[in-house]
Amino acid sequence: MKTAGGTDAAKRRAGERAAEEVDNGDVVGLGTGSTTAYAIDAIGEAVSDGLEVQGIPTSFQSRQRALEASIPLTDLDAVETVDLAIDGADQVVDDPDASGYGALIKGGGAAHTREKLVDAAAERFVVVADPSKLADRLERSVPVEVIPDAHTVVADRVQDLGGEPTLRDAEHKDGPIVTDNGNLVLDCAFGPISDPNELATQLSRIPGVLEHGLFVDCADVTYVGLEEGVETRVY
Incomplete structure (x- = not known):
């Protein structure tokens, strides 16, 4: 820094x-x-x-x-x-x-x-x-908070949308990051996002998604x- x-x-x-x-x-x-x-x-x-x-x-x-x-x-x-x-x-x-x-x-x-x-x-x-x-357009991975039991299903749906989901791991302990809500986070890489509003709508429709990081x-x-x-x- x-x-x-x-x-x-x-x-x-x-x-x-x-x-x-x-x-x-x-x-x-x-x-x-x-x-x-x-x-x-x-x-x-x-x-x-x-x-x-x-x-x-x-x-x-x-x-x-x-x-x-x-x-x-x-x-x-x-x-x-x-x-x-x-x-x-x-x-x-x-x-x-x-x-x-x-x-x-x-x-x-x-x-x-x-x-x-x-x-x-x-x-x-x-x-x-x-x-x-x-940035001229969004291109970072989109964090998606998911119910633990649904993370593999959500990952499959993200792939259907053209994304590459990665379960976020904790840095100082074994296992994944757990949110303040008790859920998991998938970091979903879509490359440059040409239409943030459309992608936000598609992610929100996936069962098991609590919320995503597109604002x-x-x-x-x-x-x-x-x-x-x-x-x-x-x-």
Whole structure:
């Protein structure tokens, strides 16, 4: 990872810019990932200065970060509305002329199911990213959360759609990654995705799929942190 002036600094700028959107009294969705972590830290600093907010974490990781930042937490089913969600992305379509401009691939942290629930519930969904996440079209593997008993059936269906599914393994123990929901993750490589919306629809139709990492037509803005300043993409 690049240090000051590079990727890490760019992530910080994007996260802190997104945190500026939080108003007093807001309910805020707190996404997962290294860039969103900077937003959580910035919100925590504002809370210590008197800002009143409630955060809804999207994973164990973001919950722990929010607790360390002393952000009061709540649950999605305990609020009437989510005013703002801040989340990162593994890849963002950055070509205004491409199909799916602003579409995302998420799920590198295997938290995309709860992230999608919270992001979709928000009045405004803000994405934070560094330039390495921008692409003319989506081409990273799409994480698909599956019920354990269905993972082989889902893998076969993904192959029928032209994808190459790989069961995601844990890094520090034997066996597969298990999500916060108790499920498994298939990383499904489709190559360049010409129509993210159509692929999202096809994946959602597969029995045994809880959720996939294609986020289409849901982001309102992306803040891209640079070596100097932040660029804004409005959708």
